[in-house]
Amino acid sequence: MNHQSSGALPPPNAIVQWFAGVGRVTHTTFEHAGGLGILFAQIVVATVRLKVSFRSVLNQMYIMGIQSLPIVLVTGSLAGIVTSQQGGYQMTSAVPSYVLGSLVVETIVLEMGPVLTALVLVGRIGARITAELGTMVVSEQIDAFKSLGRDPVVILAAPRVLAGVMVLPLLVGIANLIGIMAGVQAANLTSGLGQESFFFGAQLFWHSFDLGYSATKAIVFGLAIPLISVHMGLKTKGGAEGVGLTTTQAVMFMTLTILILDAMFPPLLLN
């Protein structure tokens, strides 16, 4: 009996390729994790030593905050309207209609507000930061900073990350508020639920911790988006093609990170 049939086992080169693939993914993962850790530590050191320009942070807060406000308002309103309409549609006579108030408020504050705002900022701010810093790398502007004795982390990375951490909670707060207001109006128009009943229902299941939960998510996302986008931007190689490729990778990386972090919050903080 022939135990060495060629079809019984995959050819050795396929196994080698599989291990090589696993090795590459592991190497890339650790490389990014290490790079992000080092960048974060450098930003903390620069901040603690008061090396970061306050004016640069304010400028970044303006770009991330004020300039993102319109899209955040639109996203927040639509999230409130859709949640309210779909919640109203699923209500049966066995459930008091004021429960819709709780459903909308909790969904917006705990999930939709922070996550949608973060995803909007991934596209609007994260991609911009990666492309901007990537272009600076390929046009040797980062090298120029270093040659002039300036630290790109202090000048470019730290203001963006600090601004992200401060701005995202504010934007999430605004998105939550506008989402709830839009939800109230939508509940009134589509389910005939009055404002008082809506807020009565909302208060029934409200915990003050929910606001902290929403803010904590916003701070974590506000740290992750600029940190990843700066890290990816500074790792750009090649020319215009490299900038495009790195920006696409950064957007995917940030989106996945936001969704994974979001999935980690309930088991860590809600149970």
Next chain:
Amino acid sequence: MIEYRNIHKSFDLPVLTGVDMRVESGEMFALFGPSGTGKSVLLKTTIGLTIPDMGEVEVDGISVFRGGKRALEAVRQKVGYVFQHSALFDSLNVFDNVAMGVPEDELARMPRMETAAKVWEALELVNLEPREILSKIPSELSGGMKKRVGIARAIVGRPEVLLWDEPTTGLDPINTAAVERLIQQLSKQLQVTSLLVTHDVEGGLLICDRVAMLDSGTLRFCGTPDEFRACPDPVVQAFVDRAAAEAALDMVLDVL
């Protein structure tokens, strides 16, 4: 004085394979070589922008890679670097770009008027009219002006060493000649050590005290311009002939 000892560097493939080179204080030194032979890589090791796989670089006796962060800062303060494509900061105007060349701690202490005077002087040294361009951003400048602003930024901090990474790339013959005259004039006026990486062999031979040629990652020649012209090495001769032919072709194309 800049000294490179046994520099090795690979990016997937070997680029530099054991380069030993010495640039004496106060001299103008040109580094030639075909594209991809590691000239810019070698230049970047001088201020730690590229870290060699093996070997050592010293600037005025300070070790770039073995002296730690402070030594690297000290070296960078001594050296002005002119980038191939100027590398001006897009978001800053000419004033702020040039002012970036003043050492950070000095800039923090310096009154704004004093900074302005330094920037003004640097721009005048590169034959630019400060009044006209101070508030312009890089995208509003021509290629030649960008080069000059890049040079002004490199010299405003009064460096002792100037590194020029193909400063005439992308310029027409008139601007090329003007920038070469400027390099020569500034090196003498500021009494600096200059290391010039260039494809313009004729220009380099005209203005430099000594020249060297890199080929396939190793130093093929090092000596005076006259020795370079008379060098019997067939690789050097082929390079000189090709450079002369390219220069002639450029001139014809420019006339046409």
